Amino acid sequence: MAVGSIPFPAMPPLDGVRLGAVMAGIKKPNRRDVVVIELPESTTVSGVFTRNAFCAAPVVVAKQHLEQCRAENRSPRFWLINTGNANAGTGEAGLRDARTSCAELAKLAGVAEQDVLPFSTGVIGEPLPMERLLAGLAPALESLASDDAAWEHAGQGILTTDTRAKGATVTLEIGGQQVTINGIAKGSGMIKPNMATMLGFVVTNAAIEAPLLDRLLRETVDRSFNCITVDSDTSTNDACMLAATGTGPSIVDDGQVAVFSNALQRVMTELAQAIIRDAEGATKFVTLQVGEAQSRQEALDVAFTVAHSPLVKTALYASDANWGRILAAVGRAPVNDFDVNRVVIDLGDVRLVEQGGRAAGYTEAAGSAVMAEPDITIRINLGRGEESATVWTSDLSHDYVSINADYRS
Numbered sequence: 001m002a003v004g005s006i007p008f009p010a011m012p013p014l015d016g017v018r019l020g021a022v023m024a025g026i027k028k029p030n031r032r033d034v035v036v037i038e039l040p041e042s043t044t045v046s047g048v049f050t051r052n053a054f055c056a057a058p059v060v061v062a063k064q065h066l067e068q069c070r071a072e073n074r075s076p077r078f079w080l081i082n083t084g085n086a087n088a089g090t091g092e093a094g095l096r097d098a099r100t101s102c103a104e105l106a107k108l109a110g111v112a113e114q115d116v117l118p119f120s121t122g123v124i125g126e127p128l129p130m131e132r133l134l135a136g137l138a139p140a141l142e143s144l145a146s147d148d149a150a151w152e153h154a155g156q157g158i159l160t161t162d163t164r165a166k167g168a169t170v171t172l173e174i175g176g177q178q179v180t181i182n183g184i185a186k187g188s189g190m191i192k193p194n195m196a197t198m199l200g201f202v203v204t205n206a207a208i209e210a211p212l213l214d215r216l217l218r219e220t221v222d223r224s225f226n227c228i229t230v231d232s233d234t235s236t237n238d239a240c241m242l243a244a245t246g247t248g249p250s251i252v253d254d255g256q257v258a259v260f261s262n263a264l265q266r267v268m269t270e271l272a273q274a275i276i277r278d279a280e281g282a283t284k285f286v287t288l289q290v291g292e293a294q295s296r297q298e299a300l301d302v303a304f305t306v307a308h309s310p311l312v313k314t315a316l317y318a319s320d321a322n323w324g325r326i327l328a329a330v331g332r333a334p335v336n337d338f339d340v341n342r343v344v345i346d347l348g349d350v351r352l353v354e355q356g357g358r359a360a361g362y363t364e365a366a367g368s369a370v371m372a373e374p375d376i377t378i379r380i381n382l383g384r385g386e387e388s389a390t391v392w393t394s395d396l397s398h399d400y401v402s403i404n405a406d407y408r409s
Contacts (some may be wrong), residue, residue: 003285003374003394005319008167011151011182014205015247016040016179019150021157024136026129027084027122032157036105037079037201038144042246045076046213047071047117048196048221049218050238056088056256058118059239061098065114070210077115078147079201080105080241080318081158082122082133084184088236091151097128101164106136121160121186121237123408124250130180147311158199161403162188168270170263177249179206185240188279189404191230192308193238195220200240200271205248206260212251217242222247223267227300230279232308247407267287276392281399284316285375291388292381298335299389305333313396316376321367323352330380342383348376 017039039045043264047066049059069076080101102116109116119269120128144150155165166187169271171180178240208216221240242264244251251260276286288307293299309329315322326345331338345353348370352359370376 002163003053003282006274006277008155008165009150009169010171011148011167012171012180013146013181014180014203014245016042016199018146019152019154020140020145020146022136022139022143024082024132026082026132032153033083034133034139034140035081035154035157036140037081037154039075039077039203039243040076040245040247041075043075043246044208044210044213044246045241046210046217047239047241048217049193050196050235052234052236052238054089054236055087056120056237057090057094058087058096060095061102062117062119062239065102068114072393076111076117077111078105079117081199082128083121083158083160084127084208085120085122085248086124086237087126087128090127093127093146097130100130101128102132104134105268106295108138108141117241118238119199119239121158124236126306130401134218135204138340151182151184158184158186160186160188161407162186162276166271166274166278168267168274172259172263174206174251175249176257179248179260179263181267183267185275187275188278189230189400190233190235190280191227191228191275192232192234194234196225196238196240198235198238198269198275198346200225202241202264202267203243203245204243205247205262207224207248207250208244212257212283213244216264220265220268221350223265224272227390228272228276229304229307230276230282230394259272261387273392276394279394280403281397281401282394283397284395286316286392286393286395287377288393289377289379289388290382290387290393291379292383293387293389294385296387298382298385299387300332300391302330302333302335302382303389303391304331306378306380307350307391307393310396313393316371316395317397319368319371321347321356321364323347323367326378327353335382339383344381347371348373352385
């Protein structure tokens, strides 16, 4: 189940970037589950990762390899992704398996072990089926290609409970030269990122120095992937990677940075929203806009309090205009010195709350009509400042419970 129909976009090729995806039988037969992404030597790579204390073995190894490459003024050459098994909660054995997979791919590709960054997604607490994973590496390298089909196959190869591949692309001109940004992501449940997304891989042909690339990634992730939630659960495996291959124009001056940042933000936001539209069991795509806050963090706190409320989420699923649940969630948000008489809440174009209670012009019929739509916007103005934030979430359906109750079966 997913909200709306979003076809996978045609991805322009990027010089030196190739992708391969194969069926290795990691968890289920007849589905792509091992992906290799090759990057040229001229690439600069940045990443943000989960803050979960039980971060997965591939997260630990990917961070170590990225740091080693930077210390040696080199670039990672391959991203290796498997689905079906998270290799999380697996202790020292999991770390050995992650490093072994990197070493084997490096041997086959003729690069150093630290030139390979590993990523995994799937069931937590089970050892990687190493024989199957390693057997899939050579076929994945042999399948490397740069066309749009390769991007879509890679997008399919990183999915778990997702129902469709998620991709976004933007092409623009900077300094009279063409810049392309391509990205794929996966995520459907266990979604409430903390510094990253579930798994996201974004590549541009621009030339960008590492400090600037790091800043751009942090800023755009903060207003995209860090603004989505399905179920308030932060994964052990979250990672979002950004690579600048350096085969296109250099991004240097403030004007170029601003133009590129806007384009990158568009790609990140499209991918983040695609995750919410494909949330487990989702029937609604919900935008929560909080304004007139004293700080952006305050606005986020209010938005996430509403977004995480099971009562709000089940009312959304039922198309039930039970606006009191929204009011109650706003009221328990961690906001000091709350003046409820200043709070205004709108459901679409219908005023729900003002002056501390139900708006005078509100009718149940008007509220129900908005709640029946697949795309819903809830606007909350706190009347206490000038800061704002937007969060995207989904409803909570019977199917969400069924999907997660049956996940390991």
